Amino acid sequence: MILKQIKIRDVINRNCLLVGLPFISMGAFASVPSFPYLEKIPIQRVLNSAGSAVNFQQQIVGQVLDAKGQPLAGVEVRNLKNSSVTVTDQEGRFKLNGSSSDQIQFRLIGFSTKVALARDVQALVLETNESTLDEVVVVGYGKQKKETLTGSVSSVRFDESTVSRPNMNLASALVGKASGLNIAQTSGSPGAEGFDLLIRGKGTMNDASPLVVIDGVPGALNDVNPNDVESISVLKDASSAAIYGSRAANGVILVTTKRGKGEDFTVTYNGYFGRQQVAKNIDFITDMATHMELVNESEGREKYSAELIDTWRKESAAGNPLYPNTDWYKEMLNTAPLTEHTLSVRGGGKKGNFAMSLGFLDNKGVVDNSGFKKYDFRINADTKIKNILTLGGNVFGTWSNRQPLDVNSFFGAIRNTTPGVVPQYEDGRYGGEMFPGLPQGSNPRAYVDNIRGDYERQKLGLKFFSIVNFMENLEWESSFGFNYNNNRNWEYVRPYSLWNLQTGLEYQKKPSVSSLFNGSIRNYTTVLNTLLRYRETIADNHHLAVLLGFDQQYNRMDKFDAKKNDILGDDAIYILDAGANLEAINGSGTDDALQSYFGRLNYDFKGKYLFEANARYDGSSRFAKENRWGFFPSFSAGWRVTEEEFAQPLKAIFDEIKIRGSWGKLGNNRIGDYTYQVVYGSYLYPFGGQLKQGVAPKEIANSKIKWETTTIANIGLDLALLNNRLTFSAEYFDRNTSDILTKIPIPMVMGNFSPPWQNIAEMRNRGVDLQLGYFGKIGADWSYGLNGNLSFLNNKVIKFNGNRSINESYITMEGKPFNSFYMLEFDRIIQDQSEIDQLKADGYTFGTYVGGEPKPGDMLYKDVNGDKVFNEEDRVVKNYSGLPKVTYGLSLNAGFKGFDLNVVAQGVSGVKQYWGNDGFNTFNINEGFLQNAEILNRWTPENHSTEYPRLRTSGSALNTVYSDYWLHNTSFLRIKSLQLGYALPKEASAKFKVDRLRVFANLENYFTFTKFKGYNPENASVSYPLMKQWVVGLNVTF
Structure with missing residues (x-):
């Protein structure tokens, strides 16, 4: 033996x-x-x-690989028997104490968690799992596992389908992706796409936009190419955001860009080409004869003769160019091309990593002379020195150029004309007034053709950092960030002539003289911070993490602009000295500083009982010394029920049950740089019979102003089922902002000063956020996923000294939503004179506010206060403020072999907006303006309509007084993005010498379901409409 x-x-x-x-x-x-x-x-x-x-x-030794056999670095490896933990190195290898019969758990973001016996881990393979991509989330100054997270954080991942969309602004890629985040696109203007972002409603009467932090440095979403983004975290409660203190009262959006990860050298190209057009046009009347008849009807007289109208109708039908029926939308709006290309390179190894990208965007714009181009680059790199010191840096830059046409004003100007104006005659002359003495408006074609200029923006951002590892669980990180912006613009306007083409006479020159405007805005930001991080595990069960930090930020901005008239000629359109007359010259500069001390403590016992505390002490130059510093703490706790012994039977259904709650305070200092100080301006004053230059205060100062303080309480429940394929989160929040800074009117006896800022208001937002996710497979070929979110919000002003403030159709008062609509209530459209006679017989009178006594076809309003007088005293406060009470989003994806389908939808409900411009102005004919085709459904003696009133002239107030008749439901559901892609099999890709090749087609903003009749239900007063776009493109990895 x-x-x-x-x-x-x-x-x-x-x-x-x-x-x-x-x-x-x-x-x-x-x-x-x-x-x-x-x-x-x-x-x-x-x-x-x-x-x-x-x-x-025994020491357990193994290696972790992905499905392709590539090593996976950074995998958390945990012995479930003795709780010892380690992570895999760059080659996917690990060592861990234990025995061959122990169960070992492997976890990594983007992969399914796996448990295996120690004897079977020599070459363990992890499978990707989209449902767990957010297991690790980025938080302020660090990362946390989602399982131990106690704050309210929504994480958004960026994949091929996201970067393949025509996202002109990074905000567009976030639409519909996170609960509690409402993003409204207010303009489709190239290079100036407007996005209003609110996290859990509007919590202040001042700037309520969230803080955006890009790789640790404050910035703007449009500074980042979506192709460079790794992930975005939305911090919504005080626990998650308090680490940013006074800048985080409105929430925080953290953008993390891609870095090398010890991977092989890879080159990626993402690009598309497509076309765009206005998503929805207003249907204007384009028949000039009909236009003249409607003017006559509104005037109640024959302003345009029947003979002229008949002649116009006959000659235009015969194709006579001197009798046009110009469709100005078809004339001025194009189907415009757009394209974007990004080339990225990433790689690294044991000693360091790098990621680089170059991007190019070209958006021609649907209106001539309104195009936009942008070039951008980004370099992220880091290197390790003997496992003790890590040095790294980020560098990014953008250069953009936007053509000079003020497109927002253009879409207002395009209405200031009629179908009877010829855009441009064969010989190049611009058409104008055909009827001497009668207003015919402008010529948009001439306006567009005679403006030159550029709006150029240059931005450079730098960040350098070092990380010193004193020991395994103690590190010191320091960084310096610098952002520089240089905005320069010039605009030359050349006079042009408008001609009466029927008589051949020039009748008007617009503008009367040429002009040249030069302006620049330069600003820079420096950020210096240092962090100390310490982690400790005590007796295998107590896990402690401490963060201490210091932050110093400084901002400086300088502005200058000048305008001269009577420029020598088109050859001198860049040179101010070529102007004969100086019209204006202005210059200013501002600066502010913020200094902060902050800390965070995380503790958990066995990953079961969770606790976190944050604190930040901020000092802002925007407040006087006695109120300069503010302290902003937060606390949160969580309980993972499924980790309890008594809850083990629940694990047959639930993978995770976590209950969490938080409370904390945040600050807000977005009130201007010199609010507490007396600011002087330059004025002229009479002295000795002449006007002399002098200075005087511009507004009344208030040195007693202090921080706005936002207190947020949050309760949440997180569930995971079906091996984490189904996840659900529900949260209730109560957000109260006190000491809100605002102004109330002062008596004129005080002088012509701007009122002082005062801490006089309080506002509350309460609501619920729900999030649901599911990922599944059918067989080996089919995969699908769903992510949905739903948020409910209730806003109310709790305190407002002065009780109320009225601004035309809006009111701020206690007990109502901020900026609630304040207006008359519509009763009915009067059908005949007998109704008016009866009202007068009953003792009713009509005040000047409602336009005096109505006639048949006019609106009648409700006598709310019962005094039998129709006037402004009958106005009521509506429980709507233009902000939605319900927002929701839905993301669907499905895959079959190489095919993938991705759909993003967004929607809002419980919102109304006032439809001006193309609304009430439609039925008050303003001669020389286009007329909305809705006018054809008006009341007439022959058509007793109950939908729209009769026509009036533009000076009449009867049917245009602020009333809920023009308060329209702007709820909508929009299919934001619909994308179909196909990735070639590996064998086919190899024939093209690439690792991966995907082709795709995408529709953006193509389908919107709403009852609203204006351009865009997201913003009823928008002047530049939303664009709908189709693109086709490639994703290639070498």
Whole structure:
């Protein structure tokens, strides 16, 4: 028997750790003293004892790979028996104490968690799982596992389908992706796409936009190419945001850009080409004869003769160019091309990593002379020096150029004309007034053709950082960030002539003289911070993490602009000295500083009981010394119920049940740089019979102003089922902002000053956020996923000194939503004179506010206060403020072999907006303006309509007074993005010498379901409409 040939001493020496026996350590070897009785021990007993000893001290060694056989670095490896933990190195390898029979858990963001016996981990493979991509989320100054997160954070991942969309602004890629985040696109203007972002409503009467932090430095979403983004975190409650203190009262959006991850050298190209057009046009009347008839009807007289109208109708039908029926939308709006291309390179190894990208965007614009181009680059790199020191940096830059046409004003100007104006005649002359003495408006074609200029923006951002690892669980990080913006613009307007093409006479020159405007805005921001991080595990069960930090930020902005008239000629359109007359010259500069001390403490016991505390102490130059500093703490706790012994039966259904809650305070200092100080301006004053230059205060100062303070309470429930494929989150929040800074009117006896800022208001937002996610597979070929979010919001002004403030159709008052609509209530459209006679017989009178006594076809309003007088005293406060009470989003994705389908939808409900411009102005004819085709459904003596009133002239107030008749439901559901892609099989891609090749087609903003009749339900007063776009493109990885 082989066992009998083995010497007992050899067995002991090899195993070194015989329980109960002393041993002598000699370098890397161990031996035992010579004891005679050892020779008498039965060999089986020695082997059993040695085997037991070896199992107790055994070191488990293995490697973790992905489905392609590539090593996975950074995988958390945990022994579920003794709780020892490590992570895999760059080659996916690890070492861990334990025995071959222990269960080992492997976890990594983007992959399914896996548990295996220690004896089976020599080449363990992790499978990707989209449902767990947010297991690790970025938080302020660090990262946290989602399982131990106690704050309210929504994480948005960026994949191929996201970067393949025509996202002119990074905000567009976030639409519909996160609960509690409402994003409204207010303009489609190239290079100036307007996005209003609110996290859990509007919490202040001042700037309520969230803080945006890009790789640790404050910035703007449009500074980032979506192709460079790794992930975005939305911090919504005080626990998650308090680490940013006074800048975080309205929430925080953290953008993390891509870095190399010790991977092979890879090159990626993402690009598309497509076309765009206005998503929705207003249907204007384009028949000039009809236009003149409607003007006559509104005037109640024959302003345009029947003979002229008949002649126009006949000549235009015969194709006579001197009698046009111009469709100005078709004339001025194009189907315009757009394209974007990004080339990225990433790589790295044990000593360092890098990521670089170059991007180009070209958006021609649907209106001539309104195009936009942008070039951008980004370099992220870091290197390790002897595992003690890490040095790194980020550099990014953008250069953009927007053509000079003020497109927002253009869409207002395009209405200031009629179908009877010729855009441009064959000989190049611009058409104008055909009827001397009668207003015919402008010529949009001439307006567009005679403006030149550029709006150029240059931005450079730098960040350098160092991380010193004093020991395994203690590190010191310091960084310096610098952002520089240089905005320069010039605009030259050349006079042009408008001609009466029927008479051949020039009748008007617009503008009367040429002009040149030059302006620049330069600003820079510096950010210096230092962080100390410490982690400790005590007795395997107590996990502690501490963060301490200091932050110093400084901002500076300088502005200058000048305008001259009577420019020498088109050859001198860049040179201010070429102007004869100086019209204006202005210059200013501002600066502000913020200094902060902050800290965070995280603790958990066995990953079961969770606690976090944050604190920040901010000092802002925007407040006087006695109120300069503010302290902003937060606390949160969580309980992972499924980790309890009594809850183990629940694990048959639930993978995770977590209950969490938080409370904290945040500040807001977005009130201007010199609000507490007396600011002086330059004025002229009479002295000695002449006007002299002098200075005087511009507004009344208030040195007592202090921080706005936002207190947020949050309660949440997180569930995971079906092996984490189904996740659900529900949260209730109560957000109260006190000491809100605002102004109330002052008596004129105080002088012509702007009122002082005062801490006089309080506002509350309460609501619920719901989020649901599911990821599944059908067989080997089908995969699908769904992510939905739904948010409910209730806004109310709790306190407002002065009780109320009225601004035309809006009012701010206690107990109502901020900026509630304030207006008359519509009763009905009067159908005949008998109704008016009866009202007068009953003692009713009509005040000047409602336009005096109505006539048949006019609106009648409700006598709310019952005094039998129709006037402004009958106005009521509506429970709508233009902000939605319900927002929701839905993302769907499905895959079959190489095909993928991705859909993003957004929607709002419980919102109304006032439809001006193309609304009430439609029925008050303003001669020389286009007329909305809705006018054809008006009341007439022959058509007693109950939908629209009769026509009036533009000076009439009867049907245009602020009333809920024009308060329209602007709820909508929009399919924001619909994308179909196909990735070639590996074998086919290899024929093109690439690792991966995907083609795709995308529709953006193509389908909107709403009852609203204006341009865009997201903003009823928008002047530049939303664009709908189709693109086709490629994703290639080399």
